[in-house]
């Protein structure tokens with residue numbers, strides 16, 4: 707892992723994402739190394755030639771230049787890194803950002819594939835308008851290890867949602883990215899039932915290098931689904947998603963918790979969530 711400390715102009719950046727006014731990314735890079743990572747395009751903008759997942763820049767910034775009031779604004783922590791990657795235990799950069807946001811009046815959204823935010827429970831309780839989400843697309847920890855080798859196990863993520871919810875924190879499960887035929891939606895919803903205030907769903911999009919990586923993986927590990935993946939990702943067949951959307955709508959009637967469906971990035975709605 708190549709570690710560096712860099713000076714950032716600001717830790718809060720105005721966002722083009724439909725659901726966030728600002729994003730805070732305390733790190734460049736991400737040690738979770740998800741095979742499908744949507745954020746690896748950031749290599750281009752941060753001057754890194756190394757493989758995604760093998761570098762991490764820790765951002766230093768002048769906290770006194772951050773806005774004092776962010777009332778009515780939504781801040782997402784984070785969009786192109788995981789704010790609770792394992793090196794947060796050493797650098798505390800996400801905690802620093804939250805300490806600042808605590809008094810700004812912002813609506814703060816955290817989204818992570820870790821359970822490390824439990825460390826900050828004392829601070830999270832002091833942020834009046836906060837929602838903490840955990841991304842999880844499987845209950846099969848072998849698949850999780852294949853796809854998200856540096857991220858926290860399935861069981862620890864589930865436990866984190868339970869702990870946060872029991873501590874009075876607003877929580878959500880982000881079922882993302884949904885892998886066709888592999889992600890078991892009902893099982894995931896059952897696993898968090900009673901521990902979350904909302905469940906969001908997002909389909910797997912494959913772009914750039916990730917497309918080949920995932921198609922090779924399916925060829926090797928799930929050859930029985932290869933033709934279906936080719937139909938979805940090479941021929942643009944949307945019927946799988948249309949059917950799954952109908953199934954999720956039907957499922958939502960069985961559960962008291964609100965469901966939010968963010969299928970198809972191009973159609974993402976204002977008010978929705980975006981993720982790393």
Ligand code: SF4
Nearest residue numbers: 736738739740743982
């Ligand atoms: S946690 Fe997010 S930013 Fe990190 S590797 Fe995975 S998808 Fe990429």
